[in-house]
Amino acid sequence: MTAPTTERRHIVVPPGSVALRLENLSVWYGAHQAVRDISMVIPERSITAIIGPSGCGKSTLLRALNRLHDTTPGARVAGHVWRNGIDLYAPTTDPVWVRRHIGMIFQRPNPFPKSIFDNVAFGLRVNGYRGNVAEQVEQALRAAALWDEVKDKLHANALALSGGQQQRLCIARALAVKPEILLMDEPCSALDPVATMRIEDLMRELAKSYTIVIVTHNMQQASRVSDYTAFMLAGEDRIGELIEYAPTREIFIRPRDRRTEDYITGRIG
């Protein structure tokens, strides 16, 4: 009965095209450990999906990549995340700098209760953008495939947009500050299928220039959009671990680990 598990948690990436290298990353909420000892390499200009049943720590892991846990009282992170030879968790690294270069899209669209323009311009203003703010706002909205729909109402309240538009606005808002990496935390879970499809198309487009890490509980979505897939699972102790990590096609066609297979075929989760 006990299937032999072949260790497969590493993918081969040429040294020059590593976007992030995670090294023994663990996260605690208070006394409870949520994620244990994750080491993995995220390749540049590609989409990496993190999948797993709810409670496996995939969102927790994602939030560790831009040091968002620093803003949560009681949360603690150990380990390292390397980017271009810089440890994002080194004491000398400013989390504000990290977040400015690693953008994030959240589960539910969360535009500020301000105008569409002010939403996109927010990051530009706080980070001291030197160029023409209006131009950059337009480019970001174009990049997020939203410009045509909102160009006539840039000063309308962002909350008046539909859910799918709001989410694309959030993507535009993140793109405006010119990040290198985009983290997406189940970005379509609150959207209908049509809006979801648009976001997925957009992701494929953005992956030409950005590194995208997406957390999703939707396996079809992972198989549709991602180049690489990591499968996480929490054991008896409710601590999430990385089980398997490989090019997406291999994970879905030939999972090596029994637990990955069980999850993909719908037996767990």
Added chain:
Amino acid sequence: MTGTQLRPTVGTDTEFQPRLSLRRKVGAVFGVLTVVAMAIGLLTLGTLIVDVVRDGWSVLSWDFIRNFPSRRPSEAGIRSALIGTVYVMVLVAVIAFPLGVSAAVYLEEFAPKNRLTSFIELNISNLAAVPSIVYGLLGLGIFVRALTLGPSVIAGALTLSLLILPIIIIASREALRAVPPSIREAGYALGASRWQTVRMFVLPVAMPGILTGTILALSRAIGETAPLITIGALTYIAFTPKSLLDPFTVLPIQIYNWVSRPQPAFHQLAAGGIIILLAVLLSFNALAIVLRARLQRQIRD
């Protein structure tokens, strides 16, 4: 419709001037300012208590509590004021508590969602913020004159009851709202009527919160001065009220009377009175905390 115009920046920032260290410093300064703001409040409270205790400590004695006020500071005491306060507060509790809880039960458990209800609700919120001296004018017009109760213990108690009624109602409603729906369902599931459910299931669970809110409202009433002066409560009496229709004074009015005199000896008496007043308030609040803890434990067991 492509992302090509918007290439991610690689390497150093040239288009942005993030000035991270400056922003960090400004943020730290602001953080300190918020602490300073709180510290100013807390320090003022500390200074006030130290100042009052330093001024009034020397006059505290059994005679101070036992004696009636007097023209001679060395013989003056707070007997009539203290007894007046106790009388008025007992009456206020007896009048305001049942009315306040009933109104809260009605609004939270019985009231239909209609215009009358929302009018009553708005009205209560407004009453909670009406200046206390306006209640004094109300008491003067209605209780003292129209009902010819005069500036008596009962007129004072009625005035203060109306004053704290909105506070009791608001606190009791919050306590009732905190009762989980499962408790109500337990009652309805047995075919109990609404009132039976409220009386036997909801009220007992909400009671700690209701009592705490009531005690806090009463401590507001203990400290009230202006409405009682307005209805004509006396500032100087050397007897204690025998009936509900007798004139009276209360501790805050006695304190005011002493503060408003020029001689420092009376200021010391005022400080002594304040110490007693604050001690009474403190024990009231302690009572509220103990009561809440005990009742919560009782419900849990």
Added chain:
Amino acid sequence: MAMDGVPDVAYTPEAARLAVVAERQERIRRTLQGGLAQDRRRRIRESVITGGLFLAAAISVLTTAGIIYTLGIETFHFFQRVSIVDFLTDTQWTPLFTEKHFGIAPLAVATLLVSSIAMLVSLPLGLLAAIGLAEYLPLRLARVIKPILEILAGVPTVVYGYFALLFVTPLLQRFIPNLQVFNVLSAGLVMGIMILPLVASLSQDAMLAVPQSLREAAYALGATKLEVVWRVVVPASLSGIVASFILAVSRAVGETMIVVIAMGNTPRLSFNPLEQMQAMTAYIVQISLGDTPHGTLEYQTIFAVGTTLFLITMVLNLLSFRLLRRFREIYQ
């Protein structure tokens, strides 16, 4: 999200209540065994009780009606004798002198001045304290500090009057030699400290209602904590914060004992906060302390002043509630 892993939120376990509930269920079951015959009686009793409870709630409406009636009737009598134009435009208030003037301006300006000083203290300090409590302090520390701050709001105002007259004024006189014994400045400063917790508490509530997801969105764009607070949280909770400010103004306008004790009882039109003046509330107290016979003009003046006070505070209160309701509609 903010409370993840910080399980110090007190809660009563459902299971623990079951014993009590079961016991009451038994009692109800016994009560209900009367059968259909008692059904009618029960219905009648139910509606009598509902009616009684409604009456209790209606007392609040009666109270407002009583206030409007009492103030209204005496104010009406007052304006039969004094022209409303004089009341609003005369610059002197001398009802107790032989040459009588009934201009509300000196009292109203005094109230406005002392309230303004109080607001200059309580708005910035209250908002800063609210930001500290809601955003900067660790949750546990905020839970300790907030109730201590709220003691400030529970101290009787007569005590603040004592403090303003006998501590703050002498202290300030060391730095401002021409400060009078009774003055607007001390009264205003102390009143500001008294109102601080009201602003802090209500503003903090408003800020805590702003969804955590907005804070995270701003952090994820490279904003610092200050920028998150100042550019996202405060604007998003602005109507709630403004509502707390307005309620604070209403409190200051109606505050009585501080101004009676520390600000003086001389109605004179001035804008110098170092001098003594008489606020509207202080005038009412001054007349009440004397023996003013019912029906005299002096008796009616306090109701006219009271009406002015009531109208000002009611407009402020209703404005504040309207803003609060709009704020709640956004986030609920």
